[in-house]
Each structure stands twice: as C-alpha cells, then as structure tokens.
Amino acid sequence: MTQFPLHSPRPAWVSFGKQVLRRMISDQINAGGKRDAALQDHPKSRLLDTLNDLPRAQHRDSEELDQLRENGIDGWALDDEGRSRPATALPASRSLIALRLAATFVSSRNVMDTLLAQGAVTVLSGFRTSDADQILTACRCGILPEEWKVTTLGDERHHEQTLRVLQVTTSTGTSRTGALYRLERNLCEALQQPCPLLVLLPNGESLPDSLSAVLPDPVKLEPLSRDILITQLEHSHSATGKIDRETVEPVLPDDSALAGLGDPDVLLALRAPDARSAAERLAAAVSRPRGHSESARALTLEAIGGASPAHQAAADLVADLRRWQRGEIEWSAMSRSLLIYGDPGTGKTVLAKAISASAGVPLIQGSFGDWQARGHLGDMLAAMLACFEDAKSRKPCVLFIDEIDSCGSRADTSDRNQAYRQQVINEFLRQIDLLHREEGILLIGATNFPGKIDPAILRPGRFDLHHEMPLPTRQQIQTMLEQAFPDSGTNLRPLSRELAGQTPAVIDARIRDARAKARRQGRSFDPRFLEQVLGQEQGYRSRLDERIAVHECGHVISAWLYGEEIKRVCLCPAGGLTERTAPPSAGLEADFDRQMTIHLAGRAAERLVFGTVSAGAGGGSASDLAKAAQLSLAMDYELGLGIHGNAWFGPQDPARLTASERKRLQERLDHAEDVARALLYPHKHLLKEMASVLTREREFDGEAIKCWLRDVPRHGDSELVLNQ
Structure with a gap:
C-alpha cells in the first residue's frame, strides 16, 4: 500500500x-x-x-x-x-x-x-x-x-x-x-x-x-516563502509534480529567512539536481554571512581598537542597534547614520566592515564610483536604486556608501554637468529619505573631501554624525602586527613605533612588500625580518625626523598655551601630524589671531631651535602657511574683522592679490610667527627635550602630552616679548 x-x-x-x-x-x-x-x-x-x-x-x-x-x-x-x-x-x-x-x-x-x-x-x-x-x-x-x-x-x-x-x-x-x-x-x-x-x-x-x-x-506582492519554494520545486524538480516533502520541508529555511535571500542565492540553489539538494543550498545561503564575502572575515571594533570620536561613534551605533534588536529602544530614538571622512587609506572602509561584524549583520557596499561606471545617467541611477533596495531586503544590515564626494554639490556651477549632478543628488537624497523610513538599516558614508558634498546630504536626518578618521594609534598598529604575526610571541612595540604616523593601507602594503622580500631571499618572514627592512628604509630619516618633531612640538606647546585640547602628535613619512581641538570662541579678531599663531608655531619652533626654517609649513591648501593665509584673508574680506570693515567680498585667491594686499598678508603672517616664537621662547628647553623623545617614540597620545606639559601654565593673551 x-x-x-x-x-x-x-x-x-x-x-x-x-x-x-x-x-x-x-x-x-x-x-x-x-x-x-x-x-x-x-x-x-x-x-x-x-x-x-x-x-x-x-x-x-x-x-x-x-x-x-x-x-x-x-x-x-x-x-x-x-x-x-x-x-x-x-x-x-x-x-x-x-x-x-x-x-x-x-x-x-x-x-x-x-x-x-x-x-x-x-x-x-x-x-x-x-x-x-x-x-x-x-x-x-x-x-x-x-x-x-x-x-x-x-x-x-x-x-x-x-x-x-x-x-x-x-x-x-x-x-x-x-x-x-x-x-x-x-x-x-x-x-x-x-x-x-x-x-x-x-x-x-x-x-x-x-x-x-x-x-x-x-x-x-507575497514574498518568497516555504510554500512558494515547495510549489516551485514540484514544478522544476519533479517529473510527477510531487517531491519527497518529508525530506525537503525540514531543511527549508523559514519564511522570513527566504524572503531576505537575493536572486543569485535562489537561482543558484534551484540549479541543484534534486529538491532536497536545492533546499540544502537555500539553507546554506541563509546561514552564511550576507553582503560582501569580505565582511565575513572583517575585524570587529574591539579587534581594531581605536578611541577616536569616529571609533566611539561606531561603537555607539552598534550598541544602539543591539538595544533596538532586543526591543529596549525605539528606532526613532537612536542615531542611524555616520559620515566618515579623512585621507585615503586611513581605514574608513575597515571601520564600516567592523561595524557590520560587531553588530553581526550583513554589510551592503556601494560607491558612487561603481554606480557612475555603469555609464548612462539612467543606468547609474538604476545601480544606485538596486543598492538601496538590496539593503532594504537584507535588514537588519549596514549600508556602506563610499566616495560620496563624487556626487558633488548643486551649488557648484563651474562645469557643464550641472543638470546631471543635480539629478544624481536629488535621487540620492530621495533614496536616503526612503531608507530612513525603514527600521534596522545603519547608513555609513565615506569621503576624502567632505567640503565637496552637497549640504543637503550632510544635514542631520540624512547623516546624523560626522567624524574624521584619524591615522591609527600605535596600539592599533600593534593590533595589525599581531594579526600579521599571530604566533610570534615577540614584543611588537618597537615595530609599531617604526610604523607610527602611517595609514593602515600603507602599513599593510609595507608588510606585504617585506613578506615578498623574505620570500625572494628564501628567508622566513618574522618580526625581526620586518624590523630589518624598516630600519634600512628609515635610516636616512633621523635628521629629518628631528626637525619634524621640533616643528610638531611647536604646534603642541602653542596650542596648549592657548587652552586647546591636544589629542595626539605623531611623525609620519610625509611629515608630522598634530590632532587638536580648539575651545568654542566668540569669533573675535583675537581668536583668529591665535589660530594663525598656532598654525605658524611649527615654523617658529624650527627657527628657534635650528636658526633656519624648512618648507614643512608650506605646500598645498592644507599646509600651515595656507591655513594661516586663508584666515588672514577671511578676516579682511569675509568676516568683517579687517581693513574693509563691514564690506564682504567673498573668498579671495591669493594668486590674484594686488601688491599692497600681498604686502599686508605677508606682514600679518610674519607677525603671527613672531608671536609664536615669543610664546615658545620660555619653553625652548622643554621643546627640544620633548622633540627628542618624540623622534624616538614617533607618537604621543593625549595623556602623554599632558604629562609633558603639566607644569606649563596656560596664559592666552599675556604680554609677550617679540624681539627674542
């Protein structure tokens, strides 16, 4: 029977x-x-x-x-x-x-x-x-x-x-x-x-x-479900219109899991030779980490470390997402988006992956570069839409969008692509707004140039939080080295010191390069070999690093004297970096004068210690001299604090200044450097000693800086002697 x-x-x-x-x-x-x-x-x-x-x-x-x-x-x-x-x-x-x-x-x-x-x-x-x-x-x-x-x-x-x-x-x-x-x-x-x-x-x-x-x-439209899949398998994997449901049904994922699968997962599963195998493939697709395969191997926030505002904001997002999943808070009561900005290679993408890995949710990645590579505007917008829809179908998840500055700003009328740019921005804004109506999706954006992004994209409600991604600390670098040498048992602090001030991308590249050298030389790749390679590369830098350290310590001491918080100072292959935060100000002329003084304090420190200055304060639009010059010109032409009184002329191009305007700018910057040198003169011995240790250690964090400067009083506007 x-x-x-x-x-x-x-x-x-x-x-x-x-x-x-x-x-x-x-x-x-x-x-x-x-x-x-x-x-x-x-x-x-x-x-x-x-x-x-x-x-x-x-x-x-x-x-x-x-x-x-x-x-x-x-x-x-x-x-x-x-x-x-x-x-x-x-x-x-x-x-x-x-x-x-x-x-x-x-x-x-x-x-x-x-x-x-x-x-x-x-x-x-x-x-x-x-x-x-x-x-x-x-x-x-x-x-x-x-x-x-x-x-x-x-x-x-x-x-x-x-x-x-x-x-x-x-x-x-x-x-x-x-x-x-x-x-x-x-x-x-x-x-x-x-x-x-x-x-x-x-x-x-x-x-x-x-x-x-x-x-x-x-x-x-009804989403994909167990009953739909069983009926499909009876259609596609049976010559009789029936399948052995006793073996198939126990394997099939539940309805909510099936509804979250993408077309590639389902279509690949249906290529299986029989219904049971197809059900097993569907179960495997549900169980494996969703989003890009890289996210399955991504480090967690705890693993990468970091105490910067960007890292803290990321940790807060993950914590709130978990609270929401447990039903402890409403979705509307939490921040749901973060814009990370910073130099290339600083780890913005790594941080987004760490958010996903820490939260245990899929990572969906998109970028304006990828979307624009589709060609025609319609194809580009279709790719954008598909990315957002992918995120909605996989919630809870993290949607990471890179190269947001590529969308530009509608205020930019400098080229013939204004109509194209406006349509792209308008659609991007609409997709963000639609996304935020959904619960369970964290939106993370990344850019190298936040100033190029349309203000409507940056406003709270679209990107609630904005944080700069700093260079990694020595502790974070040590974590990277521990991953490269998991079983070495060696003290990696000296290596982390040698790599301080470099981006994660550069550090990773140098480790890979050293590994290749060891392979070519037939030697084992261990911390000692990497230290030898780095020592050979950096031997010639000692005198240069000494000058860079003096320059950066000049910034640190002057900022401290003016009441700023200094978070970190480090030496980099391309120079130095001082991370500082100015206290709120009333925007008075004296406030801008202080900032010009701090910008030129590195140059002043070099002159004070070595008797000469290098080109370290100059360079591009982000250099010390450029920032000081921009402040000086803004005071005269935009802020109503200079020779033109209430008049407003907009941003000025330094290359187009008249002779008298250039003379005034030079005199003001010379005066700012004189003030900086007068600030530093009483602390010349401390400056040299601090720079000497920084040359060796490569980095001071905020606590170390406080220890160095704990006996230095903050005075702000006390009378200075400028002829020292």
Missing part, C-alpha cells in the same frame, strides 16, 4: 498557482500560436486540472520509496520511465514571480472579484523594477483568464476585457519633476477608461502625495 508523506497542509492558493504554471508552460510551448480558450473553460478540463493537483498514484510502495531515499533519490519525483525532471519547465525567475502573484491573489475567482472588477484600481508593490516585465508576462499568460488581455498602452480603443497596466518609474535619469508630471497625466488618462487598472509600484519608487491620497493602499 502506498503511503503519502506526512506534511503541513497546503495553502488555498497552491491549486491556482499550479494552474497558472501549466498555462504559462502551454503558452511557452505554443509561443506565437493561439490557445484554445474553449477547451480551457470546459468543465471536464477544470475537473482534470483539479484531479491533477492531487497526489498521483505511485507504482512504488513505501519500502521502495524508503530504499530510494536512503540512496539519496527522491522516489516521489520519478515517473514510470525513471525521469526526475519535467519535460518542460519555466525559467525559475518567471515561475517564482508567477507563484508569488498566485499567492497574492489566491484564486482565479478572487482575481475576477478584485483585480478585474469593473472600475477596479489596484496598486501592486513589494517587487523590484526588474521584476515588472515578469509580472506582465505572468498576468498575460497565467493569472488573468484566457479571454483577457493586458496592455501598457494608452489607447482609448481597448477591448472590454483588458487590464491596463501603468508602471511608476521616476528614477530613469530624467527629471523627477517631469517624470511625476507624466505619471499623473498618464494615470488621469487611464482613469478615464472603463477597463480595470493595475499600477505597478516597484521598490524604491513612491507616489506623489497628490496621488497616494486618492489611490487605494498598495497590495504587497
């Missing part, structure tokens, strides 16, 4: 779904020909369809089925000729959409009563833009009755039994304002026709308020 597998009852829509698939297969076989509607409507045909949905008689008894199961064969899927696959099957992407539609509308009767009712307007949501064509195909060939037609054309001569379909598309590269206007116009035109109307509203699209207020609430 044949035994049927014990399994959960099937939902009501399954019979309808199988009927839809049979009709679509028939249409696929007879593509280009007419189908016999009369035969389909015949009562005997409908009865046969119903009987077809019942389990077919098996010619194998339970013992034979069990034996096949032990050998890894699905006996329920085998026909009399030993075949386990149907003669014809639909492409998986097409059949899955058809089954999701069947699960949404449940039955052919419900389709007639809702979707095709006289005067009906249905808004369908919950799918991607790329699924729209498959939805149209499923409606034409399976969901709608045979005698009904589907059209996307605005033609007043439509047949009575016609479903008009209108797709909402406002992110195709044209002006959104124009697209919304055309949408409203087309909708009004469609509403004047007697045929029922289906409005397709893909993920990432939204109706304008004027339309959403009058249209019915969207019907959400």
